[in-house]
Amino acid sequence: MFYTIPQTRPSTPLLDKISSPADLRELTAAQLPDLAYQLRAFLLYSVGQTGGHFGAGLGVTELTIALHYLLETPEDHLIWDVGHQSYPHKILTGRREALLSIRQKGGLAPFPRISESPYDDFGTGHSSTSVSAALGMALADRLQGLSRKTVAVIGDGAMTAGMAFEGLNHAAHTGADLLVILNDNDMSISHNEGGLATYLAKNLKDKMGATTAALFEALDFHYSGPVDGNNFEQLLPALKQALAGTGPQFLHITTVKGKGYAPAEKDPIGYHAITKIEPIGQPKVTKKQPTFASVFGQWICQQADQDLRTVAITPAMSEGSGLVEFSRTYIERYFDVAIAEQHAITLAAGMAYRGLKPVVAIYSTFLQRGYDQLIHDVAIQELDILFAIDRAGLVGEDGATHAGCYDISYLRCIPDMVIMTPSDEQELSNLLQTGYEYSGPAAVRYPRGSGRGNIANSISALPLGKATLLRQGNKAAILNFGPLLPQATIAAEQLDLTLVDMRFVKPLDQEMIDQLVSDHPLLITLEDHSVKGGAGSEVSEYLHTKNYNNKLLTLGIPDRWIEHASREQQLQECGLDSSGIIAAVSDIL
Numbered sequence: 001m002f003y004t005i006p007q008t009r010p011s012t013p014l015l016d017k018i019s020s021p022a023d024l025r026e027l028t029a030a031q032l033p034d035l036a037y038q039l040r041a042f043l044l045y046s047v048g049q050t051g052g053h054f055g056a057g058l059g060v061t062e063l064t065i066a067l068h069y070l071l072e073t074p075e076d077h078l079i080w081d082v083g084h085q086s087y088p089h090k091i092l093t094g095r096r097e098a099l100l101s102i103r104q105k106g107g108l109a110p111f112p113r114i115s116e117s118p119y120d121d122f123g124t125g126h127s128s129t130s131v132s133a134a135l136g137m138a139l140a141d142r143l144q145g146l147s148r149k150t151v152a153v154i155g156d157g158a159m160t161a162g163m164a165f166e167g168l169n170h171a172a173h174t175g176a177d178l179l180v181i182l183n184d185n186d187m188s189i190s191h192n193e194g195g196l197a198t199y200l201a202k203n204l205k206d207k208m209g210a211t212t213a214a215l216f217e218a219l220d221f222h223y224s225g226p227v228d229g230n231n232f233e234q235l236l237p238a239l240k241q242a243l244a245g246t247g248p249q250f251l252h253i254t255t256v257k258g259k260g261y262a263p264a265e266k267d268p269i270g271y272h273a274i275t276k277i278e279p280i281g282q283p284k285v286t287k288k289q290p291t292f293a294s295v296f297g298q299w300i301c302q303q304a305d306q307d308l309r310t311v312a313i314t315p316a317m318s319e320g321s322g323l324v325e326f327s328r329t330y331i332e333r334y335f336d337v338a339i340a341e342q343h344a345i346t347l348a349a350g351m352a353y354r355g356l357k358p359v360v361a362i363y364s365t366f367l368q369r370g371y372d373q374l375i376h377d378v379a380i381q382e383l384d385i386l387f388a389i390d391r392a393g394l395v396g397e398d399g400a401t402h403a404g405c406y407d408i409s410y411l412r413c414i415p416d417m418v419i420m421t422p423s424d425e426q427e428l429s430n431l432l433q434t435g436y437e438y439s440g441p442a443a444v445r446y447p448r449g450s451g452r453g454n455i456a457n458s459i460s461a462l463p464l465g466k467a468t469l470l471r472q473g474n475k476a477a478i479l480n481f482g483p484l485l486p487q488a489t490i491a492a493e494q495l496d497l498t499l500v501d502m503r504f505v506k507p508l509d510q511e512m513i514d515q516l517v518s519d520h521p522l523l524i525t526l527e528d529h530s531v532k533g534g535a536g537s538e539v540s541e542y543l544h545t546k547n548y549n550n551k552l553l554t555l556g557i558p559d560r561w562i563e564h565a566s567r568e569q570q571l572q573e574c575g576l577d578s579s580g581i582i583a584a585v586s587d588i589l
């Protein structure tokens with residue numbers, strides 16, 4: 001057991017000999033516990049240096065070793081659901097040294113990635129895709145006459161999503177050779193919610209493996225388990241047997257999230273992911289600024305205080321969305337629906353229909369999962385729901401899978417949808433209030449992290465579709481949509497430009513644009529969103545409809561994948577820092 005995160009590289013002689021799973025297969029089974037110890041030591045050291053996902057990898061250390069020991073990877077297929085637990089897998093598959101670069105610009109990807117290694121069979125990041133992807137691979141192999149093993153490792157949290165059950169349901173029908181391993185650590189990021197989690201936990205407590213088997217056997221899987229997945233003596237024979245079976249196999253293992261590092265075992269929520277450990281002797285970082293998420297958290301608590309109809313819904317992202325305080329204070333009005341974005345949205349629709357005022361707190365990237373529900377169950381039915389869309393725009397180290405770059409594009413085509421882009425924390429509170437008071441579907445999108453730090457003293461709804469002129473300048477006007485206002489301000493001051501905080505993508509402040517076009521030959525739209533179909537496109541369409549001939553420069557995230565890096569580096573790469581904006585505008589001026 002470790003009690004501290006080593007800040008100097010630990011000695012790992014056995015691990016150092018493993019350059020690929022082929023080396024691992026040279027070891028005797030008796031050497032594997034030693035290897036697991038060294039792997040954990042290195043993992044602790046490495047994540048301490050870089051920050052990143054923490055508890056999940058520690059929990060699957062034995063499983064990762066056992067899988068590569070018994071499978072013939074990379075010929076056999078191994079798919080890690082979500083992929084946040086794949087650090088030990090990266091270490092054992094030739095990326096030990098590179099792990100010290102994970103999540104950094106130019107370094108290893110935060111999750112498995114097909115282009116990074118032949119051992120990464122499927123790119124992940126979003127959850128609950130592993131069973132479907134694995135089944136697809138198993139069926140493709142069968143049709144091509146190939147005999148390869150296919151294994152999907154899925155957590156109990158990821159198993160709560162409908163998509164996982166869609167895959168299980170279909171697998172039974174095909175009879176494909178597929179092994180699904182349920183890594184049951186009784187945790188999602190938060191405590192795992194819902195009937196399935198309770199069922200698994202209860203059956204384990206009562207040692208009723210047979211009851212759990214019934215659930216998966218009903219889906220025509222051959223069930224084995226539960227076995228202790230942190231114990232090689234139980235894990236290796238169970239895994240060997242499951243791999244030898246034909247047709248859909250299901251192995252249920254139990255593990256401890258954060259296994260081997262005492263503080264993480266005790267606080268798996270706090271240790272889901274960590275920031276990098278500052279070297280001893282570094283000055284302590286001064287008081288942290290409130291994040292946009294925490295401002296949302298405060299706003300919704302205030303709202304719930306005043307309005308008994310307020311309910312909050314989160315698909316398993318309570319901590320990240322700033323809902324912890326709400327969940328404790330308004331227990332009855334708080335709904336963590338587990339990883340179930342589609343359900344979260346239609347649940348909100350049902351609640352709104354029956355007179356509640358649901359606020360769905362959801363990351364932009366995960367809202368992609370609930371798009372049909374948004375159109376069919378909310379918008380067409382004209383239901384009154386507020387979407388608090390966090391992690392909108394570039395999110396930094398989690399990279400392209402988690403970037404929230406598309407929500408404006410996919411929301412603005414929905415009739416009557418209000419879309420708001422606060423430029424700072426104060427505006428966030430005011431626009432949340434605006435969306436809450438609007439009768440119909442409304443979305444407020446805001447980024448990861450903190451903004452300018454100006455918190456609202458009092459909160460009031462803003463007039464719908466009204467922008468605000470911040471600076472009168474010459475020749476060109478920046479139409480700012482969202483949190484890049486500080487960068488826009490620097491550019492506007494340096495180049496003497498007009499600056500408008502647009503606040504609303506929809507309804508767009510057409511009157512403001514009508515005024516600007518007369519004395520600004522160049523308009524510049526600025527957004528932390530893809531340039532394809534974003535706020536710039538909304539403005540462009542309006543200019544076109546009115547036959548305005550002004551030049552339009554649309555600044556936003558370019559039409560390519562933006563890799564993991566810090567958010568600042570990503571903004572710079574996209575030309576969305578102040579010097580990038582100044583250069584782009586100067587070019588045209």
Ligand SMILES: Cc1ncc(C[n+]2csc(CCOP(=O)(O)OP(=O)(O)O)c2C)c(N)n1
Nearest residue numbers: 056125126127155156157158187188189316
């Ligand atoms: C579609 C989707 N929704 C939400 C998330 C955020 N998320 C990442 S890991 C995680 C918890 C997963 O729990 P589990 O599968 O049990 O893995 P564990 O961390 O317990 O090992 C969540 C909610 C996600 N990655 N994808």
Ligand SMILES: CC(=O)[C@@H](O)[C@H](O)COP(=O)(O)O
Nearest residue numbers: 082084125273320391398448
């Ligand atoms: C793997 C995953 O989807 C989450 O753990 C995600 O990395 C959380 O992101 P935030 O740190 O922005 O909450």
Ligand SMILES: [Mg+2]
Nearest residue numbers: 155156157187
């Ligand atoms: Mg879990």
